Amino acid sequence: MSDDVKKDVRLSLNVMIHKEKAKVLFAEADSHFVDILLSFLTLPLGRIVKVLNNHYGDDAEAATIGSLSCLYRSLANLDSSHFVTKGAKQTLLNPTSSFEVAYEKLKLDVSDSPPAEYFYCTKVNHHEFRCVSAYYDKINYCHECRCFGMMSKKVVPKKIQAAASSDGVFTLHKDSFIISDDLRILPNETGILGIIAILGIADMDEAEIIKVDLGLSEITKLLKASLTSPTPLSDLIMNKTQEMNINSRMMESGHPNMSLPEIAREENPKSRKLSLKVMIQKSSGKFLYAQANQEFVEFLFSCLNIPLGGVEHLLSGKACVTAIDNLYRSTLDVIDDKYFTTNTMKERLTKPNVVHGCISKHHILPLVEEPLPFAYYDDCYFSSSKLYKGPGRYLEGPRTYQVKDDLTVVPFCTVSILSSLRAKRVSISDVEEVEMQIGLKEACSILKASLTSTTALTDALLTHNKSLEQPKGEEV
Template identity: 30%
Template sequence: MSSDGESTVAVKLFIDKEKKMVLFAESDQDFVDVLFSFLTLPLGTIVRRLGKQSQVGCLDELYKSVENLGDDHFQTKPCKTMLLSPRNAAAGHLRRLKVQVDDIDQSQFYACSRHMGYFSSVPDVSCPFCFAMDKTIRDYNNPIEIFAKMRTKFIITDDLQVAPSSTGLMFSLMDKLELQEQENIEEVVLQLDSNKTISLIARALLSKQPLTGLYFDVAITPDAGTNVFQLPENLLVEQADEAEPMFKAIKMRLIQTNDDTLVLYAEVGHDFVELLFGLLCIPLGSIIKAYGEWSPNGCIDNLYKSVNEEGCAKQECRSLLLSPKLPPFFGCNSNVLQVEELPPRRVAGYNHEMNPKNPFKGSTCRAYIKEGSTNFMVTDDLRVTNFSLANSLKAIRAAKIPKEKLVEKECTLDKTQVLKLLRAAMLTHGALSSVLLPK
């Protein structure tokens, strides 16, 4: 328990005093459950909890774009809420965590007091009969068991590899770390509250030593070795199946330099914006499943791999962590990452879960963004605004590129390019240039 009464999780750290680094940690099930829960978090939740300063690719700019875009561009007002505060499909499991990462009450739902049976997970959704959801209800189902196996202790390395604790493993780690003098090892107990846990997520996404960074309060910066403006060659997406009937090619107009060094911005339609914004609802584990790994930086991948290690996660929870689903109605029109969506639920005696995107069309409406002739402007770092001559001139002036060095090109994105762009959105600060320009 912290000084302000907040629940905490205790972790014993083994520290090299001379090198100022965490060698490994030992904990019980509670800390490992918190670590594994990271895989269920939607990207939008991570960005919001990190104060839109996650430093993860273009995600901060995407999130701020949703905030700043006018409500009239969305199907309904709740669409914006869904993207900014996405629900977690694993909420029933997370309720038993000792430390809560998400500050949204996932047990709260909204219902109509006049027409029984209609409810929504998102506020401000209209009842199909009286246009109001004016009652708050709770999901009183018993919390579901969480992820880690019931073991006495686990060992966690600095880069978040999790394994059941044993003397043999400890000796193996000491040999690997070349620890000759055991008297240099100091044991400390760290109490993790929600703020420290959120900081640990940020470090796990960007650093190979998140525990060291957390304990010694090292500044969070992406580990060296990756150009944040270019998609790494070894993480380029394999050729996608372009014959998939549900996928529709995306057309856009690029404003770029004539020497193919920079895309200033793209003029796009609603379909491309829908694709980008939908990324905020995707759980972290689903991203790793879709692309095989998270990033050359960070060590979230090690948590994902640890789920399959013998003795770590319960068998019945593995798919929940390795293939996290979306809550009902949180998918988007372009499901190129093929993340499954849960069917509508029943909550506290209410049987009809409303679609926040369009309560009057049921589950047939999947889009967040209205269709229409409105064009949008998307900059290289995926900041989305209305397209206008004023915004166009502003972007050109900010780039300080002479007009004679800019050209306009039309392009059509196939499924492979779309997958690369979504990948680049999480890895670079120049997503359009890294994917759409020649190497």
């Protein structure tokens, strides 16, 4: 199905509402709509920010997602000279997904899929295959088959066709589902009494049914609402805006620095800690800015490559984003394996890998790369990544950067910082430098806070940080 045709597609939902309260109680939808919701989990964070930026245009506030939007904007504004290649910056600005093929089959696709770019060998080896690399680093010669042909960048066309409507993308197209206002998904076989009990609906006598048609614009708005509201369906269908209260989310799932999942409690022996200098106002304890090298900034930018479901996996389904947490937990625990198209689909959705070739050597989080695909490209052999891996980094160094509380990143400039402190009426004598080590726990904290807060570094590193309360002279 072409992109132009998809823009005109509409999906129908039967929605049970409480008109007096202007609230959606639940919606009934087929698996086409559920597949679209599940596709949210497969989108890299940077792709989500890009999609919302394109949809809302100049209204930056409407497109804002925690501190991620500022991080993405900083990346876009940073001069290309800071990166190992121009392609490195573009890879971060346009992160691809390991589910690109699946997006072709969705009834409505919000992913705004970029074309896949690869380096391929100009010669055909003795096996009559071309060698192809998916890395962002420029490679001059092919060493895989010892033909030493020139490696050229090319968009290799995908050999895929949209599946028939009876086929599934993530779930089988043979049953319908119930979706709650906060994106819990229940198979219809749960039954009306079970559904009412699970969703805690007490006033069905006042409910009424309406039919709602959704197009690509509405689905994009739903994506935004699912990341910013505890009631995304009501926000969309009842034209109701209810922003999530950050404090209530912290109460529900714990502060990002205080209630981390098991995966963050044990350091990855293969990951290294990064140093970060944090400047704090002595008199108030407030975060002023952080001074970081290119390795820490590369870690921040690399977070844009992580799929939303991968974030949920790292945080054990407790990202403090109510609707996405519910969507993830439904996929993991509620929707039975029999509803998925393959035996491995549930695991792929709940543990989505980062697309092949995009993990930096400076990564802290335990990320996994998706293997190179084999089936969708003409006359190409996808070679081993080991021989084609470039520098394994995005940013040139050594460089020093200023990182603000909302993850805005700019080149370090002493004059600019002094001007900013003066504007805030902060005396240089009232500034204290605290050096922190950023390991797996701290990285998870920053990732978690970036989704929900515009003061990500304060929330992730400073609040409830007992080490900052120690008297001077004691080891931190």
